[in-house]
Amino acid sequence: MITTRFLTICLFLLPVLASAQRYEFTHDDTLRGSITPERAWWDLAFYHLNVRVQPTDSTLRGSTEIRYRVLKPNQTMQVDLQRPLRVERVEQDGKSLDFRQDGNAYFVTLTKPQKPGQTEAVTVYYAGKPRVAKRPPWDGGMVWSRDRAGNWFIATACQGLGASAWWPCKDHMYDEPDSMAISVTVPEDLMDVSNGRLRHVTTNDDHTRTFDWYVKNPINNYGVNLNIARYEHWAETYEGEKGKLDLNYYVLPEHLDSAKVQFQQVPKMLKAFEYWFGPYPFYEDGYKLVDTPYLGMEHQSSVTYGNHFRNGYLGRDLSQTGWGLRWDFIIVHESGHEWFANNITYKDVADMWIHESFTNYSECLFTEYYYGKEAGAQYVIGCRALIRNNKPIVGTYNVNHSGSGDMYYKGGNMIHTIRQLVNDDVKWRQLLRGMNKTFYHQTVTAQQIEQYMIKQTGLNLQPVFDQYLRDTKLPILEYRSTAGGIQYRWTNCVAGFAMPVRVCLGESGPYRTIQPTMQWKTLPSAGATTLTVDANYYVLCKRVGE
Numbered sequence: 001m002i003t004t005r006f007l008t009i010c011l012f013l014l015p016v017l018a019s020a021q022r023y024e025f026t027h028d029d030t031l032r033g034s035i036t037p038e039r040a041w042w043d044l045a046f047y048h049l050n051v052r053v054q055p056t057d058s059t060l061r062g063s064t065e066i067r068y069r070v071l072k073p074n075q076t077m078q079v080d081l082q083r084p085l086r087v088e089r090v091e092q093d094g095k096s097l098d099f100r101q102d103g104n105a106y107f108v109t110l111t112k113p114q115k116p117g118q119t120e121a122v123t124v125y126y127a128g129k130p131r132v133a134k135r136p137p138w139d140g141g142m143v144w145s146r147d148r149a150g151n152w153f154i155a156t157a158c159q160g161l162g163a164s165a166w167w168p169c170k171d172h173m174y175d176e177p178d179s180m181a182i183s184v185t186v187p188e189d190l191m192d193v194s195n196g197r198l199r200h201v202t203t204n205d206d207h208t209r210t211f212d213w214y215v216k217n218p219i220n221n222y223g224v225n226l227n228i229a230r231y232e233h234w235a236e237t238y239e240g241e242k243g244k245l246d247l248n249y250y251v252l253p254e255h256l257d258s259a260k261v262q263f264q265q266v267p268k269m270l271k272a273f274e275y276w277f278g279p280y281p282f283y284e285d286g287y288k289l290v291d292t293p294y295l296g297m298e299h300q301s302s303v304t305y306g307n308h309f310r311n312g313y314l315g316r317d318l319s320q321t322g323w324g325l326r327w328d329f330i331i332v333h334e335s336g337h338e339w340f341a342n343n344i345t346y347k348d349v350a351d352m353w354i355h356e357s358f359t360n361y362s363e364c365l366f367t368e369y370y371y372g373k374e375a376g377a378q379y380v381i382g383c384r385a386l387i388r389n390n391k392p393i394v395g396t397y398n399v400n401h402s403g404s405g406d407m408y409y410k411g412g413n414m415i416h417t418i419r420q421l422v423n424d425d426v427k428w429r430q431l432l433r434g435m436n437k438t439f440y441h442q443t444v445t446a447q448q449i450e451q452y453m454i455k456q457t458g459l460n461l462q463p464v465f466d467q468y469l470r471d472t473k474l475p476i477l478e479y480r481s482t483a484g485g486i487q488y489r490w491t492n493c494v495a496g497f498a499m500p501v502r503v504c505l506g507e508s509g510p511y512r513t514i515q516p517t518m519q520w521k522t523l524p525s526a527g528a529t530t531l532t533v534d535a536n537y538y539v540l541c542k543r544v545g546e
Contacts, residue, residue: 320385
């Protein structure tokens with residue numbers, strides 16, 4: 001009989017198992033994942049996405065205006081759009097431009113001289129049937145479904161796949177527009193909910209309506225979304241660190257009563273995360289929680305929700321401690337990404353742990369805020385059963401390749417371990433808040449985050465990062481009992497690993513901090529013959545032959 005625990009693990013690890021297979025990188029991977037010369041010379045300033053959604057034949061038709069700053073002369077621009085969608089034409093200053101297609105990349109030949117310092121624009125027109133999501137949000141694309149009454153219920157989910165699965169863009173995370181306009185035309189009986197604030201709704205003569213949204217802050221590509229349905233809407237105001245924050249909720253009529261109860265957790269989430277991470281990063285754009293036909297995703301200022309209005313992860317506690325059933329996993333986790341993913345964004349998907357490890361740890365911090373430090377620790381430690389240690393957390397750079405799904409639970413436990421090394425909760429909170437302030441609305445590398453934490457803590461954390469992010473081995477504290485006391489050392493670790501750790505003699509008792517290296521050291525034991533490591537450290541402790 002398959003246990004619930006096993007099903008939970010499988011549900012989370014299917015995308016991990018797929019990515020763990022051997023993979024030979026292709027030319028398409030390089031075009032998608034690298035900062036090509038045709039991308040490097042221009043800096044995104046603004047997008048205006050204008051798209052008509054036709055549910056009856058599952059097609060899209062529209063355009064993206066791309067405004068950009070010229071950094072250095074070049075006459076070729078790379079724009080990305082994934083098959084089976086196609087670019088129909090490209091214009092600059094009203095003139096058609098030539099382009100060639102190479103896989104999912106289009107290379108546009110610009111005729112106007114591109115002079116450094118100037119701001120220019122091109123408009124890319126496109127149409128076709130976008131890829132249909134097979135298992136959103138992991139295997140993403142467009143989701144075409146219907147609500148209980150038979151009305152259309154449509155959404156986008158494209159984090160791993162890329163935003164170019166449904167609209168033309170510069171589909172690399174290193175460069176974000178400063179702001180964005182999103183215009184979505186849908187049948188008149190439907191509503192579109194996208195990112196930012198709704199500025200206008202226009203009723204058209206062809207029995208459609210156009211919803212114009214505006215995003216005032218920088219936004220990453222996969223954070224842009226469409227959510228189309230016959231939504232019910234209500235709103236409230238949260239008094240936050242930066243003043244009044246508008247909260248808007250959009251759900252199917254059949255879910256309204258359940259949602260009005262479950263979504264009361266949103267202000268609680270904001271209170272906890274503003275305490276730990278600093279102000280919500282997008283006050284200008286508000287916060288929305290939107291009902292979708294898939295589990296959920298961290299779309300910036302338009303967080304999507306499909307957790308069936310139950311606490312836990314689809315009603316289950318991933319930690320198996322009970323604490324994960326005290327709150328709604330999708331509300332907490334996906335909203336945590338507003339700080340780690342949407343505010344602080346990786347430049348290369350190989351560093352996706354920056355998003356997922358910190359957001360995984362946000363679940364622990366939420367639990368701690370409301371139920372105490374021990375509860376938070378029990379939660380993150382309980383999630384260790386989901387760690388595989390099958391491949392490094394950091395992926396391969398410049399080919400759009402993320403690392404192991406261990407970026408969630410192992411990454412969260414790495415951060416929890418580092419917190420033990422800091423051993424100062426005030427300083428720890430200042431570090432997290434300072435990180436969100438220092439890298440506010442920025443794209444970053446792993447090195448920037450690691451060096452920031454090293455500098456702020458004053459600790460030599462580099463071997464710790466290398467151990468947990470770039471290796472699969474779990475450090476083992478070996479010990480043996482001798483006449484002079486208990487000898488101990490680190491094994492199964494990277495070179496230079498000398499992380500301090502709290503231990504006690506015997507099975508319980510007062511803890512003390514020791515600093516093992518890969519050489520034997522001796523701890524006076526007063527007759528004790530066993531050593532126990534504080535469970536808050538993600539390491540193994542093993543007695544060896546004497």
